[in-house]
Amino acid sequence: xxxxxxxxxxxxxxxxxxxxxxxxxxxxxxxxxxxxxxxxxxxx
Amino acid sequence: xxxxxxxxxxxxxxxxxxxxxxxxxxxxxxxxxxxxxxxxxxxxxxxxxxxxxxxxxxxxxxxxxxxxxxxxxxxxxxxxxxxxxxxxxxxxxxxxxxxxxxxxxxxxxxxxxxxxxxxxxxxxxxxxxxxxxxxxxxxxxxxxxxxxxxxxxxxxxxxxxxxxxxxxxxxxxxxxxxxxxxxxxxxxxxxxxxxxxxxxxxxxxxxxxxxxxxxxxxxxxxxxxxxxxxxxxxxxxxxxxxxxxxxxxxxxxxxxxxxxxxxxxxxxxx
Numbered sequence: 243x244x245x246x247x248x249x250x251x252x253x254x255x256x257x258x259x260x261x262x263x264x265x266x267x268x269x270x271x272x273x274x275x276x277x278x279x280x281x282x283x284x285x286x
Numbered sequence: 287x288x289x290x291x292x293x294x295x296x297x298x299x300x301x302x303x304x305x306x307x308x309x310x311x312x313x314x315x316x317x318x319x320x321x322x323x324x325x326x327x328x329x330x331x332x333x334x335x336x337x338x339x340x341x342x343x344x345x346x347x348x349x350x351x352x353x354x355x356x357x358x359x360x361x362x363x364x365x366x367x368x369x370x371x372x373x374x375x376x377x378x379x380x381x382x383x384x385x386x387x388x389x390x391x392x393x394x395x396x397x398x399x400x401x402x403x404x405x406x407x408x409x410x411x412x413x414x415x416x417x418x419x420x421x422x423x424x425x426x427x428x429x430x431x432x433x434x435x436x437x438x439x440x441x442x443x444x445x446x447x448x449x450x451x452x453x454x455x456x457x458x459x460x461x462x463x464x465x466x467x468x469x470x471x472x473x474x475x476x477x478x479x480x481x482x483x484x485x486x487x488x489x490x491x492x493x494x495x496x497x498x499x500x501x502x503x504x505x506x507x508x509x510x511x512x513x514x515x516x517x518x519x520x521x522x523x524x525x526x527x528x529x530x531x532x533x534x535x536x537x538x539x540x541x542x543x544x545x546x547x548x549x550x551x552x553x554x555x556x
Contacts, residue, residue, distance in 0.1 A: 243514055243535055244489040244553055250542050255492045257554040261515075261527065264554070267494045270528035278532055284415040285391065 294327035303341040306433075310349020312368050312405040318436050325440020335437065342433035343426070346398070350408040350425050354418065357409025364409050382406045383414065391416060394424035398432040497552060510549045515556055527554065 244254040257264065265271065294301065302324045309317035321342060327333045356364050369382070386393055386407065397407035411421045501509065511530035526532070533541035545551060 243538065246538055247542060247545070247551060247553075248489065251547065252542070252545060252551050253549075254551045254553060255490045257497060257552055258491050258493050260554040260556050261513075261525075262556060263494045264527050265525075267498065269494060269498060271525040272528045274524045274526050274532075285387075285411075285417075 294323060294332055298324055298327050298333045299337055299341050302338055303345045306342050306345035307349050309404075310346045310353070310408075312353065321433060321436035322440035322443075325437040325442075326444040327440075328437065329441045329444040338437060339430070339433055342437075343429045346429040346433070347422070347425060350429075351418075351422070353405075353408040354412040354421055357412030358415075359412075365406070365413060368405050368409065383410055386410050387414065391420060391424055394421065395428040395431060398428055399435075492552065508549055509552060510546055511552050511554070512545070513555070514553050530554075 244256055247254045259266075302320055305315045305320040306317045308315040324333060324338050324342075328335055328338065353364070365382075382403070386403075391411075393403070394407055394411065398404045408421075408425070497509075506529070511527050513526045513530045513532040514535055515532070533545070
C-alpha cells in the first residue's frame with residue numbers, strides 16, 4: 243500500500259512494529275468508532 | 287489399478303475416513319478422488335457400501351462440526367486462514383459470507399460440490415450464528431449426498447478408471463515436461479515482477495519513538511496517521527493510534543482522494 247500511495251504522489255512512511263509497538267511504547271490510543279466496524283451478516 | 291485396489295482392500299475404510307476428515311478440516315486432500323476409488327473397490331467387492339458411507343459421513347460431520355465451532359468463536363481469524371490463497375482474504379471472506387447469506391442455509395447441502403465453498407461453508411455458518419442443530423441436519427444431508435454421489439461414480443466407472451490410470455502412467459513423461467515448463471514460466475514472471483517493482487525502492491520505516499518525538503515537537507499538523515488493518519480486526523472494543531484514520535485497502539483509488547497531499551502519511555497495521 244505504501245508503494246501504491248507513493249506512486250500517487252504521497253510521501254509515505256511505515257511505522258515499525260505497527261500498533262503493537264505503539265501500545266508497548268505507551269503511545270496514546272483511542273477506541274475505533276462504531277461506524278468503522280463491519281460485521282458479517284448473521285442468520286440469528 | 288490393481289495396486290490401488292489392493293491398497294483399498296487392506297486399508298480402504300481407514301484411508302477413506304482419514305482423507306475425508308482431512309478435507310473437511312480444510313486441508314488440500316482429494317476427498318472426491320478417495321470416494322471414487324472406494325467406489326471402484328466396492329465394484330470389485332473389496333469394500334462394503336454401508337461401512338464406507340458411514341465412515342465417510344462421520345468424517346465429514348466431525349470435520350465440519352469442528353470448523354463450525356472454530357468459526358463461531360474465532361471469527362475472522364479462521365476465515366482469513368482458509369482464504370489465505372486468495373489475493374485479498376478480506377474480500378474473499380465478505381463475498382463468501384454474502385453469497386452464503388443470499389442463497390440461504392440450504393447452500394450447505396450442495397456446498398461440498400463447489401470448490402472454494404466446501405471448506406468455507408462450515409466456519410461461515412458458525413461465524414454467521416446459524417443454530418448448530420440446523421447446521422448438523424443440513425450438513426448431514428449434504429454429506430450423504432456428496433459421499434453417495436462419488437461412491438456411485440466410482441462403482442459405475444471402475445473399468446473406465448482402470449483405463450484412465452494406465453493412460454496417466456503412459457503420459458507421465460509428458461506431464462513432467464509440462465510441469466517443468468510451467469514452473470519456468472512462473473519463475474520468469476516473478477523475476478519480471480521483482481525487477482518492475484524494485485525501482486520504487488524501500489519505503490522509509492520509522493520507529494515509534496521517532497514518530498512520538500516528531501509529534502511532541504509540534505509537527506502533528508504535518509502528519510497523517512493511517513490505519514490499514516482489515517475490518518477483520520475491528521471487533522467491538524478495538525483501539526487505534528490516537529488521531530489516526532482508516533483507509534480501506536481494497537478501495538485505495540477512492541480513499542487516496544481523501545488523503546491530505548501536503549502531509550507525511552504514516553501507515554501502520556497490527
